Amino acid sequence: TFLSGSGLVRTLWFIVITFVLSDNQILSTKPGREESLWCTVRNNSRAEELRWYQGDGTVNLKDGNKMNTTNICILPVSKTDNGVSFTCKLVRNESIQISVTLDVQFPPLLTGEDPPPVEEKNDVKLTCHVNSNPQAEMAWYKDNSPLTLKRGRYQIHHTSEVFQLTIKKVEKSDNGTYTCEAKSVLGEMRKEFHLTVEDRKPAFPLEAIIAAIVVVLLTIIFGIVARREKIFKVIKTSVNQKT
Ligand SMILES: *[C@@H]1O[C@H](CO)[C@@H](O)[C@H](O)[C@H]1NC(C)=O
Numbered sequence: 001t002f003l004s005g006s007g008l009v010r011t012l013w014f015i016v017i018t019f020v021l022s023d024n025q026i027l028s029t030k031p032g033r034e035e036s037l038w039c040t041v042r043n044n045s046r047a048e049e050l051r052w053y054q055g056d057g058t059v060n061l062k063d064g065n066k067m068n069t070t071n072i073c074i075l076p077v078s079k080t081d082n083g084v085s086f087t088c089k090l091v092r093n094e095s096i097q098i099s100v101t102l103d104v105q106f107p108p109l110l111t112g113e114d115p116p117p118v119e120e121k122n123d124v125k126l127t128c129h130v131n132s133n134p135q136a137e138m139a140w141y142k143d144n145s146p147l148t149l150k151r152g153r154y155q156i157h158h159t160s161e162v163f164q165l166t167i168k169k170v171e172k173s174d175n176g177t178y179t180c181e182a183k184s185v186l187g188e189m190r191k192e193f194h195l196t197v198e199d200r201k202p203a204f205p206l207e208a209i210i211a212a213i214v215v216v217l218l219t220i221i222f223g224i225v226a227r228r229e230k231i232f233k234v235i236k237t238s239v240n241q242k243t
């Protein structure tokens, strides 16, 4: 008894294509499509029950969809299904199994927000969030010309999810429009970020103000202490005068 590789049927606009599955097959698809996965027992001498797993969790199957052959539908396929694997196992002996992993392909999608206005000499980060399969080629532009990574003031942090530009010690000339660009075989997208560089505000003289407050407080306290002594003296002298 073994699970046939010829289990996968794909439905798309009424066209039915049958794939031959070897173990752990990759199924390339797109968001919005409908995919149907089939699993069939071949050369079995008796009725065999089948079970589907999505990742580690079991998939609930209707009663008529368990014996000898079974199918599950993914309707519609979404971006979040990318990388999800479906495994069909023989209930009697789960080591007999067949898997398919979804490879959901879609053009790049960029998102992100303008940074708040930044003062000269401070650092600023422009974070471009990328969602793309296959991975896109990324680039930054400033006022529509490619960014030259000059004098180490620019740093780029690139993962599968973000493409982040850090500008160290911004200058007035860094003010402008920055464009994050993603290109893949499925398409391209650009996202603009506006960076406003403000004049450096004069340093807030916090220490001077604290010092002034301390001086004023001390003056008041000494004033009170001095007066108390005077008050006592007055009382003492008046008492002395009475005697
Ligand atoms: C399964 O049965 C088919 C015929 O139905 C035969 O051609 C094939 O060799 C068999 N495979 C195994 C592994 O027994």
Ligand SMILES: *[C@@H]1O[C@H](CO)[C@@H](O)[C@H](O)[C@H]1NC(C)=O
Residues within 6 Å of the ligand: 044, 045, 046, 047, 048, 067, 068
């Ligand atoms: C499953 O296959 C076995 C062996 O070929 C057969 O006896 C049985 O009737 C089948 N059961 C169903 C529900 O198709």
Ligand SMILES: *[C@@H]1O[C@H](CO)[C@@H](O)[C@H](O)[C@H]1NC(C)=O
Residues within 6 Å of the ligand: 093, 095, 096
């Ligand atoms: C399950 O199937 C595997 C592969 O065919 C086999 O080696 C193993 O002995 C079977 N285990 C049981 C408990 O039948």
Ligand SMILES: *[C@@H]1O[C@H](CO)[C@@H](O)[C@H](O)[C@H]1NC(C)=O
Residues within 6 Å of the ligand: 175, 176, 177, 194, 195, 196, 197
């Ligand atoms: C700074 O950049 C912003 C955004 O691109 C732009 O609107 C503004 O006119 C620029 N300011 C100066 C002084 O260049």
